Amino acid sequence: MTRLKSLLLEKIQEHRPRIQKLTKEFADVVIDQVTISQTIGGARDIHSLVTDISYLDPQEGIRFRGKNIPETFAALPKAAGGEYPTVEAFWFFLLTGDIPTQAETDEVLADFQSRAKVPPYVFEVLRAMPKDSHPMAMLSTAVLAMQKDSIFASKYHETKKNDYWDTMYEDASNLVARLPEIAAFIYRLKYKNGDIIAPKPGLDMGANFAHMMGIAKPYDDVARMYFILHSDHESGNVSAHATHLVASALSDAFYSFSAGLNGLAGPLHGLANQEVLDWIMGFQKKLNGAEPTEENVKQALWDTLNSGHVIPGYGHAVLRRTDPRYTAQMEFCLKHLPNDPLFKLVNTIYKVAPGVLTEQGKTKNPWPNVDAQSGVIQWYYGLKEYDFYTVLFGVGRALGVLANITWDRALGYPLERPKSVTTAMLEEWAAKG
Ligand code: AMX
Secondary structure, eight states: OOHHHHHHHHHHHHHHHHHHHHHHHSTTOOOOOOOHHHHHTTTTTOOOOOOSSEEEETTTEEEETTBOHHHHHHHSOBOTTOSSBOHHHHHHHHHHSSOOOHHHHHHHHHHHHHHOOOOHHHHHHHHHSOTTOOHHHHHHHHHHHGGGGOHHHHTGGGOOGGGHHHHHHHHHHHHHHHHHHHHHHHHHHHHSTTOOOOOOTTOOHHHHHHHHHTOOTTHHHHHHHHHHHTSOOOSOSHHHHHHHHHHHTTOOHHHHHHHHHHHHTSTTTTTHHHHHHHHHHHHHHHHTTOOOOHHHHHHHHHHHHHTTOOOTTBOOSSOOSOOHHHHHHHHHHHHHOTTOHHHHHHHHHHHHHHHHHHHHTOOSOOSBOTHHHHHHHHHHTTOOOGGGHHHHHHHHHHHHHHHHHHHHHHTTOOOOOOOOOOHHHHHHHHHHO
């Protein structure tokens, strides 16, 4: 057994009594109340999910296992010659809460390489899809296609509930190890005339992804940063919640993560990074060669709002400040591409959009989220096919949601089944005040 898996088991055994105590001794302690507006309004803010992998504070932003983004980047072992930690080190951290040593990180890398072979039928499935399929539909289909090899599903009847985490962990690890090659394959199949670049053994996930995409350094660091930043945002966002919900029926990781990806593909969620670039390209086209200014950006933002659309990359269901994932990427841009015209335009939007949204007065959070900044970096390194951007988000998101469903099974979390009410019942409660 690898150090990661044996430590994970130790952590699971340590954690189980905490959940047992809470459910046995404190089951009836009230932690929240539900209003009519929350019931109609997408269960916003109801405290009804539990995860220890990340926590999102509305003001402070995300903490992974208690560490904010700068702390996470500083604490984890870096790739040799790179500025950012390896995805392998981060996976160890997400699953266990411990910072791995270099030796432990190297073992994850070796373990991933033993799992990384993508079954050939996946490529056949992808090649058979219509050429104009969206890359997210392709990614989700590829993940679902691998369901037939799920260890969790094949051993379900012989596995005791206490051990479900083990086979879930195996599937989760296999998926994480294979996703970069699948994503790069989709990219090169769709946009590079099917000129596929084979993976290179020995490289960490970020470096191997950059290699398979055919993009030179420092894209390896971009990939590491990107996958880590997009990994987890606690449990209530659509992709995390969908994955958790489907897995709660004891569907395996392939069914569950495919469902999560389908949610990520929505324009209000992960597709917003594609929408941001689309907005910028449309704006530049309308400028017809003129310089972007605060005035014409402001006008374009109002035009978007007045046409009944959202400003992509702005607003958030939980956050009430600039997303620290936005800031982390902005810092990367300031260091590596400070004079890039697209970066400058994104900064101009950042200057103007919060004021426009505040003046419009609808959104609870006028500040940018992760998606407002992420496309600029990809564009700069030559990845201009922006309908691919959400796939990158998806590869990163796998880390968080798959760590979560492994822990879901470890802690025996039950089938999710919130209760519905009817409109008449709400009206009755409303009449009572
Ligand atoms: N542009 C215009 N209107 C916005 C807005 C934006 N960026 N953000 C919120 N609003 C509007 C909402 O549409 C809503 O209008 P309505 O009352 O007419 O329905 C009103 O403001 C109140 O919304 P809210 O409570 O502030 O936000 P929410 O929790 O309902 O939605 C989100 C959150 C992210 C869906 C929303 O801010 C949005 O649509 N943003 C643009 C899309 C985007 O960037 N999504 C990515 C989010 C991060 C991620 O998941 N990757």
